[in-house]
Amino acid sequence: MPIGQTLPFTAVRWDDVLFVVLAIMLLGSALLVVTMRDIIRCGLAMIASFASLAGIYVLLGNPLLAATQVLVYIGAISILVLFAIMLTQTKNAPTRLVFQTQAWIGAVAAVVIAAIIAGTVLTTTWPSTGAVAWTATSDIATMLFGQYVLPFEVVSVLLTAAVVGGVLLARREPPADKEDRS
């Protein structure tokens, strides 16, 4: 007999079990990011949290989004964040810095964001069926380059501007002439 949709002897669906496990991993690692003192470990916990989120995307029926999450957030952004931390922190400096000097502002921001998300969740009418809708890659492509092509291009221009600005800020001024260097 095939393994059923639910856990044996219970009415709990496997999907729900997976979701709970992934959600606990997601929230737990997200909590570790803000509670741990060692900043590199915080970064690694952030990566674990991104990975759990990718798992949840797969569970929700969108492997494309999950792969993009892993590729962009873990493979590029987190790596660059870790890179920057490792470049700026020396081993001789205290690695356990007290870095939450803005705890109050952070708390206010967290409460505001939580309120906004709660409002959105409560006001949205969710589809009642629990079916997983598998999203095809071509559907996303058609939507992104058809209906939403203008926002897409605006975001691209914004990112390009950010890259150019970053390069401009990081550029070292070329020495005016030879005398200055000596």
Added chain:
Amino acid sequence: MTLAARTWGRMSLTARLTAILLPLAVLLAVGTVVGIVFILPPTMDFLGANMPLVRFVVAVVGILVLTIPTAFVLIYMELKVIARMNLRVGPNRIGPWGAAMSLFHGFKVLSKEDFAPTGADLTVFTLAPVVTFLASVMTLLVIPFAPGIFGQDLNIGVLYFFAMGGLAVLGLLMAGWASFNKYSLLGGLRSAAQIVSYEIPLTISVVGVVLLAGTMSMNGIVLSQSGSALDWFAFKQPLAVLIFFIAATAEANRTPFDMTEADSEIVAGFATEYSGMRFGFFFFAEYVNVFIISALLVTLFFGGWTAPINWPWPYNLNWLDAAGIGILWIPIALVALVVATDILGAAIWLIGGREWSAPSAFGLGLLIAGAGVTAAVGLACFIAFDWVQGIFWFFAKTYVFVFTFVWMRGTLPRVRVDQLMGFAWKWLLPASLLNLFVTAAAIIILNQPVIPR
């Protein structure tokens, strides 16, 4: 003293052995019968009913096991090929032509002390090789080895591959940081900068192939190149092949781009403080990576498991099964082996005269007959099963590229780190964008149908 103990004391050794072994044999026999009659059918039913799950587990175990011979063959190949290129002999002590060298290398690594430096972050230090190795192994899951022989045919296969391949750098970065050593940290930082930079041209160069094939599934890409060698994407995307080859070399940290472990500059980079099996896993991952990028190059640009020539004459093997023998061919092959061995051995013994003792004559006969029978069976399987053909072509093509990577390591000097980064951003990235633009324009102009899947 009980009766049983007294009896046991008086028994002879043979009697004691019998007393132990006889019940055991009976138990095993009964167990086997019970197993076959009562346990086997439900188990098979259960496995058959959960075919997708079973297939997945088998695929995962299969690719995990596949990494071991792959790494061993690659290590031996690298030692031997580079030695030959340097006019040396290379490993020649263990096994024929030193072929068991990498096996014993493995034992040596296993038996070494698992050392961690003082001040290292032990958790991260231990996890780093795991991350690197698993990232490599997980990419193998989507590579199609032959028709029907692949881990999982994801419809986002290419994207999955790059997502998982990008995780390897995380392990290197973790290793570099956790080692508590500035050379390791430098190696880790170098690897992060290098791999993040080279990932961009690598990914963009593949987009042209995805446009031509109309799908991101690895299997679909192979199928859209089926036909002869002229249908391979290498001939439609020559620039992309070049970019992919260079960028993949950098991704796998191979010479001339092995800045992460440049031993003349930063000792051994991220691997300085590692020893024992932790180090072993890094090297496993590195050699498996060489195999993987060769396999990906073959899959994307050189037709994957398809044959390079289109066999013009139809063939069928129905005559093989004319008498309805089917599976009986296996005992027939065994009988042929025995008979051929006897005849050849007798011939060598009779003709060779006093030079040959009987065992060595028959041993040589067995060798020749075994080679012949293996060749015959292999040829028959090659013609009869398309997956045998697929595996043959896939591995043949892949090892051509593996050899190329080894060759490069034996030939080219290491580049400088600023040259490396400048090359990625100033040359490879514009070239890959140009390739993408030209491909897209050509598809629109020639109006090739792009089938969204």
